[in-house]
Amino acid sequence: MSKPNSYRTLPDPDGHFGNFGGRFVAETLMPLILELEQAYKDAKSDPAFKKEMDYYLKHYVGRANPLYFAERLTDHLGGAKIYFKREDLNHTGAHKINNCIGQILLAKRMGKTRIIAETGAGQHGVATATVCARFGLPCTVYMGAKDIERQSPNVFRMKLLGAEVKPVVSGSRSLKDAMNEALRDWVTNVEDTFYIIGTAAGPHPYPELVRDFQSVIGIEAREQILEAEGRLPDQIIAAVGGGSNAIGLFHPFLDDKEVEVVGVEAAGHGIHTGKHAASLSAGKPGVLHGNRTYLLMDDDGQIKEADSISAGLDYPGIGPEHSWLKDIGRARYEPIGDHEALDAFKICSELEGIIPALECSHSIAQIIKEAPKMGKDKIILMCLSGRGDKDIFTVAEALGVEL
């Protein structure tokens, strides 16, 4: 495949990243998606929108968050210098809120009066419930019944924030089914409802707009590493569920050819067991939730259940831009299993005094594998996408500890 001059010009007007992306939705939704596309185009070229966005990111989310040198982890591994982009320090404890601020401001511009969202780990649900409280809009969050069990603190948080949490009992009762249910709500409530999708997936223009709203991660990190080290990192790395924190970090660096780009997928119990969420490593291209992308499925095109200890990575697909970056060779994607992620979770907590979310514990695990093999003059920049407080019950259970 020939390399493009720039990796930052997509999607094309129809929402394609190479062969991926697109708008595979029911006709009922098409006019809404076209309306959203237009509204986003208008907002992008409106300085007032950017000003408003910047205001809330600074005063409400708490940006810019630090780029932190993980000194003890670096010493422990004895190789490349490791930096964490501290998305865990955002209001609500993860990167998800960056995107929610952007989408709710769009919803307001469009005159929508009701918000829906899907959530896996509950982080996106909490972030959506938060902005809905702040902007005074009613909020319904769809969450798989399985995830409601394992992320109960976040369920309570959403309720405290005034959101209605609707358990989803269909299918595998996790993130993909929550997304189905949110889409069903949307086709039913086309007049007043805005769907805040939580990751860089779904039909065009969602992958693009979520990426743009999350790109604040990479834009800040790029400036911060230049300030700290006087040069760009050798590697940037992030965990991919649907891929929003990762694409947010990656995108501003994509044309820096010297920067290696690494995404980390959840290998659950191990790829060979079939119980995992590694759609890029073990899936193939198909069509689900409005876009063509790598998916976990059987020979008949039926979608398989994903499996990961991390609810936020437990999705059988991936945002279409990642599928393209993989195929074109600009990024590589590595699988990390539950056990490796748990070990990394502990190591980071003990060495850095930072309890990381299980999602980004997967990237820490990949760093634990790679950093020792890299010279001390090398730099790795990782997106610490969220804090791990929400995961303590899951981790305690996995470690056999009773709380």
Next chain:
Amino acid sequence: MSEAIIGGQDRIAKRFAKLKEEGRAGLVTFITAGDPDPETSFEILKQLPEAGADIIELGMPFTDPMADGPAIQEASNRALAAGMHMRKTLSLVRGFRDQDHETPIILMGYYNPIYIYGVAEFLEDARNAGVDGLIVVDLPPEEDDELCVPTVKKGLSFIRLTAPTSDDKRLPKLVQNTSGFVYYVSVAGVTGAGSASNDQIIEAMARLRRHTDLPIAVGFGIKSAAQAADVAKQADAAVVGSAIVSKIAESLDENGKATDKTASMVTGLVRELANGVRNARK
């Protein structure tokens, strides 16, 4: 032309011509292929025309039916649990065609199973099996190159869903490349949810008629013979899905298996619906 190579568009056009001759609307019935199991599903399928179905929509089961309500979701789950897959769906159609050369069969579902089968191979096999047209929920005209255009080239109909959100600006795009008939989804929502009022349907029919001469079938939320009759006064056909697959669900034993009542409960309902539709304009 021999029977075997009659293109799908012909069978659908002939059926609507016949309905016009009879001065009535048609009844389109939906069942999911393989629900509750492949054998029972085949029995039901074979009995549908005799019970009064003028056109058959056969659902291709999918794990993630995003535009369907609980009744059709469960039908899909039952079929998949009973080992249904695309090749078996096509062989159901082939079996049906061995005995019925006239009732159009439209396959309805989502794109991924077709995409994974391979579009060219799927169209070839579908046509050879005796399929007349396709309705693929998640392929709007923006994605016509994927399947719609190849389908029409193959001589099968690509039937488009239109919705209450399809306005005069959007409709010309929707009726382009389409054939057979136009399916009007009468409420914004998932299958099996609420139904539209008569006035809403009349208004929508007028809007659609400004853009197409194709027959118009109206569906979503039709549960009773009376509702079907109401729709049949306005439209060229009434589509019933969730109510029929709910009958299948009702007929199952405590283990979710088919009983000796399953097929007869379905055909019983179809008879009632057909009565409603056939007498609507009298």
